[in-house]
Amino acid sequence: MSKVRAPQSVAPDGKIHDRLDYLFTEEGIPVPGDGAELVLVDLGDHTIKYHKMVTPPVQVATRRGDGPRELFEGGEHMAIGDSVTLYFSGSDTGTPAWQVPLNLPNGLALTYGQIVALGGDFYGIPDKPISDGATAAERIARFSAAFNSLATLPASNKEAHEILQVMQVEIDAANQAINDGLPAHEAYDKLGDTLSLKWNVITGGGPTGIPLGRYLKLAAVNWDHFGSWAVLAYKAGHTAALQQAIKAGKSGQRQDLELAYAMNAFADHFLSDLFSGGHMRTPRKQLHDTVTSGFVSSFLSRYMHDEDCKFGLNVNNTQDDNWHAYGDKRYFDTVDVGNRNRVGFIVQSSVDEVFESFLYGTAPTPDEYAANSLLPDLQAVQNHLSTANYSPLFVAQGSTVLRRQNINDLNDRHWTADWWGATTLALLKASYNPNKPIGYLEPPTVSPVLQPNGWQSHTPSPPNWVDGNAVRYAFSYTSGLNESYAGPWSAFVELQGSYFPTLNVPEDPSGKASGRNIFRQFRNTPPTLVGSVARGVTSFIDRQN
Incomplete structure (x- = not known):
């Protein structure tokens, strides 16, 4: 038997206010009889994302004489x-x-x-x-x-x-x-x-x-x-x-x-x-204009938005620059x-x-x-027939928005106009669990190994290569514009009289990767990309300061 849950609030005019999420829960939203007016609220699709990490008000330093800030x-x-x-x-x-x-x-x-x-x-x-x-x-x-x-x-x-x-x-x-x-x-x-x-x-x-x-x-x-x-x-x-x-x-x-x-x-x-x-390609405005509920369209946009942020898209600009863009x-x-x-x-x-x-x-x-x-070519990345990227969840075509037929198959290149906003949202909330797109690279399961006798210098090089600091490494697999997440980090090595190490970087056992990117992290600093190696090469010397 379903539990009964009270609505979040009832306004003086009798309108019931509740969150759209609850429509798709076991408890649902209780409505007291015919004629009641329900106002649905969602949290939008600008939540914790690409542009929300900001420091609080601080005293701004003078222009000269202040130290570096990460x-x-x-x-x-x-x-x-x-x-x-x-x-x-x-x-x-x-x-x-x-x-x-x-x-x-x-x-x-x-x-x-x-x-x-x-x-x-x-x-x-x-x-x-x-x-x-x-x-x-x-x-x-x-x-x-x-x-x-x-x-x-x-x-x-x-x-x-x-x-x-x-x-x-x-x-x-x-x-x-x-x-x-x-x-x-x-x-x-x-x-x-x-x-x-x-x-x-x-x-x-x-x-x-x-x-x-x-x-x-x-x-x-x-x-x-x-x-x-x-x-x-x-x-x-x-x-x-x-x-x-x-x-x-x-x-x-x-x-x-x-x-x-x-x-x-x-x-x-x-x-x-x-x-x-x-x-880049989420049809945010078109979904709002074609789906009955503005809140439903917001949720649908959020699913596609999060999908493309997670897996990223291959993009280019008019200067023939090509790269892979992740997101929020x-x-x-x-x-x-x-x-x-x-x-x-x-x-x-x-x-x-x-x-x-x-x-x-x-x-x-x-x-x-x-x-x-310099901007990504939006027309190119929004071309749903292109195989440069996996299949988009929604596609705008004039006044119509098509939906990927199989919401969980990122490689399904069939879209349909026969769908409804509310039922699609219910389907996404109940069973959305997409597969990996073609070309997806799983991260390494091992870390690089520092060669005990592979240190290239015994002369400190401030600010990082100094005694008392520590360094560690990880690497990712690459294939064209595709790249995996970095694998596990090696243990921190305390620096004491030896600097700029040589690493052994294992190859991809699956054979899918054509190269590897090497990342370095000094203690209490963010990771830095320090170089790459091609297939067939397993030794890397960190020469960067």
Whole structure:
């Protein structure tokens, strides 16, 4: 006999509010007779993911004389933003963004990376997505309103600090996983949606997700973060930032250039989203427009989003650059190092255009933005008939969205228009357990072995190759653009008079791998890719400082 569970809340007008998840549980959602109105709430698909690991407010160091800071402590989106260099004059040699407070009109002083992290997910106008603007001018106006919700509202000063303080939980968990030699995404998986509920409260909602705060309202209509819609949102914000940079050049006031950088940081949130596999081909907007319940479409998008983030996608750009892009929760995983480098490069290019507009008083047109040639080719990655990637869960075709016939077979290249949102969601919740895509490489089961007599130097080389430090290694299998996760780490070896070791790196016993990537980790630092070996080679010398 099924248990009876009370709804989460009943409003004064008699409306029953409950979470959509409970529709698919044994208890269900009790509805007291005909005529009752049920309001369903979900947690959206912007929970613990690609861009939520941000440090809390800190005293920003002076530009000179401060020691180095490990970027992994800033998290995903914040690390992307804070890894760039900012310039303020033609003779300026540049300053790391994490050292520069950008002062906003309402008194907030945030780093570039903090604004990247807050933009779009926490601040914006829920009923006015930027990309829904009918013209470029309207999209710029919508972007300005979204940015001003962070930059000009007095209430945002206190609220933003509270949001960033909650994010410290993610930082600590991810840092601990990295230091333990585990993939950072495992820490995010353990956190689940717990922080989302706290952010919902901070932004005006309830502790159970009911009522919706701004955070969850934005998540419910967040196609600004996906595919071509993200391109429109970024270009609107980048255009506004360039216009502000030109004004700053005329005024000569640093605060005006800081505002231009802050606007661009908000826009770069959408730009950096386009390097997350789950944001490239998920038809977020089309699912919302074609599925009866907006919340059902949000859940369906989340399944595809998480699938593409987990397994990643092979992508390319117009410069004939090819790579594999993982997604949310995996920015610091060893498999995503190539994607991590590329998103850092494109965000720096975006920042450089702001400074050049400030310096020279002119701005490129949207067709001339550096991002155009550096972004993944969305048309190519969204081509469901291409065998470059496994089969997408959903495919947009005009006003119709097709679904993969076998939800659990990533290699099933058959799609159907004969499906319903609610029944598909029930099927996913009950039995979703996808197989591995073709070309998937299982990680090694062994670690590299350090040769006792293979040390190449007996001269310390600061800052890492010094007595008292310790080092360990792991490796992954590679085959073209495909790469496995790293296998187990070797034990830490204490450094004492010997440095730069020689490793024995076993080959793939299955014969699928054509090479191996070698990763090094010094004690209390994040892992680093230090080299590769091809098939047939089992010896590797670590020569990197």
